[in-house]
Every structure is written in structure tokens, then in C-alpha cells.
Amino acid sequence: MLIRRLAVLLAVSLAASSAQAARCGGDFNSFISSFSAEAQQAGISPSVVSSALGGVSVDPGVLAFDRRQRYTFTKTFEQYVSTRVGSGRINGGRAMLQRHAALLSRIEQQYGVPRQILVAIWGLETDFGKGDMGKLPVIRTLATLAHDCRRSDLFQGELLAALKIVQRGDLPLRDLIGAYAGEIGQTQFLPSSYIKYGVDFDGDGRVDLRHSVPDVLASTANLLHTNGFKMGGSYEEGSENFEAMREWNHAVIYRKTIAYFADRLIGR
Structure with a gap:
């Protein structure tokens, strides 16, 4: 369910570090290059980083959905x-x-x-x-949200977790498909929960x-x-x-x- 945990993500994002917030926005390719270096420092292999993030682009549909998503229930x-x-x-x-x-x-x-x-x-x-x-490539979805300045620190963490899923061999990139916040699978785990x-x-x-x-x-x-x-x-x-x-x-x-x-x- 798409609303699941998005309210939590929004709340936690208020605590975003200034260092990470300063890196969001701007040129997307520069952002990906910087993130790729950090991912390798965190233990992700160069081959996984290259195959997952090489040629990745912004998904305007993800941003549009994120802007209109409601984070609270309006029904009884x-x-x-x-x-x-x-x-x-x-x-x-x-x-x-x-x-x-x-x-x-x-x-x-x-x-x-x-x-x-x-x-x-x-x-x-x-x-x-x-x-x-969900039908969206998880890496592209999370890279889009990580680059966006609203919750950059949170989604950088989710993007790193998604790369760990690939590196561990749990799912190949072709099967790393999910919903609008990167939720994966039959009970819609965020990548960080997948790993944890x-x-x-x-x-x-x-x-x-x-x-x-x-x-x-x-x-x-x-x-x-x-x-x-x-x-x-x-x-x-x-x-x-x-x-x-x-x-x-x-x-x-x-x-x-x-x-x-x-x-x-x-x-x-």
C-alpha cells in the first residue's frame, strides 16, 4: 500500500543533516556520481554500482506522485x-x-x-x-527521491539498501521492481526493512x-x-x-x- 510508512518518512526527514541536504538538487548526474562514490565506500562493489546506477535518470512521474500523495487518512x-x-x-x-x-x-x-x-x-x-x-524500477524511483531535496537523506539510505539487495544476490536488477516509494514485494517492504x-x-x-x-x-x-x-x-x-x-x-x-x-x- 503506497501510503504505508510515507508519513513516517516525511516526519523523519525533518531531521535531515545539512551535509546531505546540501548535496540534493542541482545536476542529477553529478548527484549520482557523488552517491556512487559513497556507495562504494559503504561496501557496494563497483560492478553493482555501475550496473544499477549507470544511465539512471529522473522519473518525473515519481515526483508528481510524491507531490500529491496524502500522508494522513481522511476516511473514518x-x-x-x-x-x-x-x-x-x-x-x-x-x-x-x-x-x-x-x-x-x-x-x-x-x-x-x-x-x-x-x-x-x-x-x-x-x-x-x-x-x-508496483511496476517501477526501484533504483530509478529511489534515485529520483534521493536527489529531490524534500527527504534526500532518507531516500539515500533506501537507495543504498536497494543496492545491498542486489549485491547480496536476493534479487537481480530486472526483478527490483516496486511502488512509488520503492516498496518491494508481496508485503511491500522498503529496502531498508528488506535488509533488516x-x-x-x-x-x-x-x-x-x-x-x-x-x-x-x-x-x-x-x-x-x-x-x-x-x-x-x-x-x-x-x-x-x-x-x-x-x-x-x-x-x-x-x-x-x-x-x-x-x-x-x-x-x-
Whole structure:
């Protein structure tokens, strides 16, 4: 979901360092040259930097979307949930609970996050991987936003994380496709979260959040577990688990929608 975490990015960007802010704007190619040198100093190989950033250009569509994006919910919970959680999505989620029952059981045992929460997030973000995961080259999107002066420091960090995804071998450049803020995969991880919380749960040696359902669901569980989510506790508004979901989305309405959807999936 595109609004996810953008409010957080906007808030944190107010703390941008003057050194980084001074480098934003101006000639885009000069900016990329400077960033490329910094990326190599941070351990990204010259070949990855060259293949990812060579010939990259500004995406005006990303800038236009960023300018018009709203960072707060304008609907009530009732209005919002009615557009996101209908009978079709509930039935689809219940089918996913059955299809992936053994996998979800393993994830519950390892991370202590109930299966209905994971499937609810999966459904809301990309309709269980069948919906829109974004169609934009992540490197171009993040380079555009990193060059823009509004949140340059934040998106430079995300751009560096995206290069790390390529360097680790998790996704090739051709598969590094995402949404308007660089979100990637079936549960829409920002690159920094991909690096921090990504789990190779299918054991193939890489974290693939676009194609591997085990990696997607386990990584989502790892994010919640790492931020304090505990099995068996309430996840309704006001609970510790509800607070733990802030790392997923700061918006109360969105977290209430996750909780509502999760309850409907198990017949509550």
C-alpha cells in the first residue's frame, strides 16, 4: 500500500543533516556520481554500482506522485475498512490459511506471530501476491527521491539498501521492481526493512520477497516479532501487540483494519 510508512518518512526527514541536504538538487548526474562514490565506500562493489546506477535518470512521474500523495487518512475507520475488507478478500484469505497451513504453523512456532495477522497484511498489501506490487524500477524511483531535496537523506539510505539487495544476490536488477516509494514485494517492504528483517525461509540462499511465499510471510513475521509482537496476546487497539504493529504502519486506522481483517479470517 503506497501510503504505508510515507508519513513516517516525511516526519523523519525533518531531521535531515545539512551535509546531505546540501548535496540534493542541482545536476542529477553529478548527484549520482557523488552517491556512487559513497556507495562504494559503504561496501557496494563497483560492478553493482555501475550496473544499477549507470544511465539512471529522473522519473518525473515519481515526483508528481510524491507531490500529491496524502500522508494522513481522511476516511473514518468504518469508511476505510469497507473498501479494503469485503467478502471476496475474506474468502481469499481463508483459502490462503488452508493452502499454507503447514508453512504458517512453522512460522508461528519460530516467530510467535499468529497466522491470521500475516495473511491479513498479505491480503491488504497485494491481495496475497496476486495484486499490484508496483511496476517501477526501484533504483530509478529511489534515485529520483534521493536527489529531490524534500527527504534526500532518507531516500539515500533506501537507495543504498536497494543496492545491498542486489549485491547480496536476493534479487537481480530486472526483478527490483516496486511502488512509488520503492516498496518491494508481496508485503511491500522498503529496502531498508528488506535488509533488516528479510528471512530466507525456503532455504534457497537468498531472500526473495517477490516470488517466495515462505520468505514473504516469515520476513513479515520477523519484522513484527522483532518489534515486540507476542503470540497469544490481544492485537486490538490499545494492546501491546497493536503498538508492536507500528513498525508496519503508524496509522491507527490501518492497524485497526489489519486486526479487523485478521479476526474475520478466523471467524471472530
